[in-house]
Amino acid sequence: MTEQFEFTTTEATKLTAEAGDLSGVFGEDVRADATQIIGRYPESRSALLPMLHLVQSVQGYVSAEGIQFCAEQLALSTAEVSAVATFYTMYKRKPCGQHLVSVCTNTMCATLGGDAIYRKLGEHLGVGHDETAGTPGEEGSITLEHAECLAACDFAPVLQVNYEYYDNQSPEQALELVKALQRGEKPAPTRGPALSDFRGAERQLAGFFDDLESTVAGPSAAVETVRGAQLAHERGWIAPSMPDDVELPPLPEKK
Ligand code: FES
Incomplete structure (x- = not known):
């Protein structure tokens, strides 16, 4: 991002x-x-x-x-x-809350209610983009941000908490989710592993999976996402094969 x-x-x-x-x-x-x-x-x-x-x-x-x-x-x-x-928005320049709530306000999500979700959460938390409600790092503190496309348009409108997905949200559902986070609860994401907190997610992004089993547990594929592949399979559609004689550019020399 x-x-x-x-x-x-x-x-x-x-x-x-x-x-x-x-x-x-x-x-x-x-x-x-x-x-x-x-x-x-x-x-x-x-x-x-x-x-x-x-x-x-x-x-x-x-x-x-x-x-x-x-x-x-x-x-x-x-x-x-x-x-x-300072180039990537995933690197935060000020202390983040216990949870980072990212609301997609890109075209598909915005049209289907993402803007309304962002507005509702901003009003409830009393903060704007990249601001934190509560004391950063303490339980129940929430940093809110609006995000560009989160690559889940088939579930729009979506939001993420610490980069885990909550699909097909309404403003009311999103508000209940944030209220639960403020109470110290960790509602299960729609897909993927159980919810951690911002620092825990960052440790995983650094490549450390202290409890691998629970990290990979949870549903991942979704009907909406695989529908195209299923249709293609049922109808015998396949992508054209790659010709064998395509000239590829030389690999850059390793330094
Ligand atoms: S526009 Fe929201 S996930 Fe793509």
Whole structure:
């Protein structure tokens, strides 16, 4: 996701300038996780995206310390890390609530009620885009954001909590969901694993599945999504095969 980009050079400079001693924030366990992430890639700099997720799993956002930690671990400059961290909206520049609620307001969802859902939740929480109701990180705190297409148009209107899907929502259903989150409950997503919290989701995005079985449990495929494949199967439709003699561009040399 790369929408609503309003980060200024001044903010980026501030992010890189505020970091101090990191050992109190990123202890031995986090450094061990970082080593494991870096080991997955032939070039350490390739580990930056999961490293930023690891930082968010610790602090709930990408802080100045987080920028410096990534830079040190990956032998990058803080400017290089900041440039990446401020490009993607999944990297938060201020502390996130216990839960991140992302309401799709892109065309399909907006037409079918996404705008109304976003308005309803904003009124209830008393916040706007990228703002948090409650104290960030504390139980029941909610960060609200409107999101571009969440790649689930066949279930529109959808919202996500910590990137897990709640399909075919109405404003009333969405409101009940958010009220439950504020009470400390974790209603089951429509698809996918049980709901965690923002930091737990970030740990998974860093590539750590501490309880793999429960992480992969839960329904994934949905009738709407596989309907096209089913129809094609029933009717014997297949995609044209790839010719064997297509000349492919040469692979870039590995550095
Ligand atoms: S427009 Fe909302 S998921 Fe695609």
